[in-house]
Amino acid sequence: MKQRGIWPDEFTFAPLLKACANLEDLEMGQGVHKHVLALGFGRFGSIRIGIVELYSGCGRMMEAKKVFDEMPHRDVILWNLMVKGYSQSGNVDMGLGLFRQMGERTVVSWNLMISLLAQNGREKEALALFHEMRNGEFEPDEATVVTVLPVCAQLGELDLGRWIHSYAKSKGLYPNLVSVGNALVDFFGKSGDLETAITIFNDMPRKNVVSWNAAISNCAFNGKGELGVQLFDEMLDEGVRPNDSTYVGAFACCAHAGLVQRGGDLFDSMIANHDIEPTIEHYGCMVDLLGRGGCLKEAHKLVETMTMEPNAAIWGALVSACRTHGEMELAEYALKELIKLESWNSGNYVLLSNIYADRGKWEDVEKVRVLMSGNSIKKAPGQSTIV
Known part of the structure; x- marks a missing residue:
């Protein structure tokens, strides 16, 4: 455009700033901002919104606030951007404070703040805000339901989750919207009511891969591994392509059902077929x-033979299995690898020391004690070891 000698106008920069914000390309966005100032387009509301979205999305809240404060008229979109920017930058209290200052709120504003609280581990506050939203006569929508149901599952709020289920049916959100159906399947599954979860899943007129993943993973969560594997097979029969999460759920189902050979076959097919x-x-x-x-x-x-370095969870799983089945030599090896990754974890040293003691390797017990001392590791209260 510039090479052809075409001058930009006020309609040029808003989508450019939006693109930079979506890409989180701060450097390019700052360049666009400089052009805006140089050409005198900073007075246009749509462009100012784009600038605030750019800086808030990139975590540059000082710059975003400067533009925000200079605007004589701040609509609800701007307030939402600032609330989201502060909260996602780690300052949830500032975001919540701005939310409280808003003269006008929409359902989007409420959904946003509820979601941000939940994402930051403040589930009880998220639910309190949801109740406040309802008392303020705002009607929950699809996004509200999808946001609040996981919070209900997390906090064990079964009655509220059931009320949301009833509300979703009365408003046509379920079964018409796949996202709501998925959230309901996951809520009931996580709440231990697998029967209702599967009923909802079966009643959904349309399903996507997330629907199948929710049903399969919750079968594993509730100890119904064989049912989960059966659902996996039905998913393939219906031509739905599995993804990473599908296989995590399927492997968990195999583990709970003791289907070792089937799990191995699935692992091979994941690579070869998909x-x-x-x-x-x-x-x-x-x-x-x-x-x-x-x-x-x-x-x-x-x-x-992994294609990446095993992490502590991998070695920990191997240690646990070795202890269960009495394979102490391999447990010793795995614990040494685990200590390399978690040299700060006293529990690993205690386990290794106890394995040595059980096998009568007293010199190695002493070596573990010296190693703990050298690494300034103290045994946590309640741990038992022979040193």
């Missing part, structure tokens, strides 16, 4: 599956 590269979480699930089934050599071989 071109999904295993993640650290997939490997962790497989080590857990093999370990629970007593296939410790296979679990160790899988860890040693």
Whole structure:
């Protein structure tokens, strides 16, 4: 555009700033901002909104606040951007304070603040705000339901979750909207009512991969692994392509049901049939599956041949399986690897010391004690070890 000698106008910069904000490209966005100032377009509201969105989205709240404060008229979109920017930058209290200052709020404003509180581990405040929203005669919508149901599951608010289920049906949000159906399946599954979760899942006229994932993973969560594997097979039969999360749920189902061979077949098919590269979480699930089934050599071989460095969770799963099945030599090896990754964790040293003591390796017990002392590790209260 510039090369052709076409001059930008006030309609040029708003989408440019939006693009920079979506890409979180602060440097390019600052360049666009300079052009805006140089050409005198900073007075246009849509452009100012774009500038606030850019800086708030990139965590530059001082710059965002400067533009925000200079605006004589601040609509609800601007307030929402500032609330979101502060909260996502780690200052949730500032975001909540701005929310309280808003002269006008929409359902989007309420949904945003509820979501931000929940994302920052403030679930009780999120639910309190939801009740305040209802008392203010704002009608919950799709986004409200999808945001609040996980909070209900987290806090064990079963009655409220059931009320939301009833509300969603009365307003046509369920079964018409897939996202609401997915949230309901996950809520009831996480709340231990798998029967209702599966009923809702079966009644959904349309499903996506998230729907299947929710149903499969909640079968594992509720100890119904065989049902989860059956759902996985039905998913493939219906032509739905599984993703990373699908296989995490399927592996967990296999682990709970003791389906070691099936889990191994699924792991192979994930790579061969669906071109999904295993993640650290997939490997962790497989080590857990093999370990629970007593296939410790296979679990160790899988860890040693991983395409990435095993993390503490992987070694921890192997240690747990070895202790369960009495494979102390491999447990000793895995614990040494675990200590390399978690040299601060006194529990790992205590476990290793106890394994040495059980095997009569007293010199090694003393070495662990010296190692703990050298690393300034103190045994946590309640841990028992022979040193």
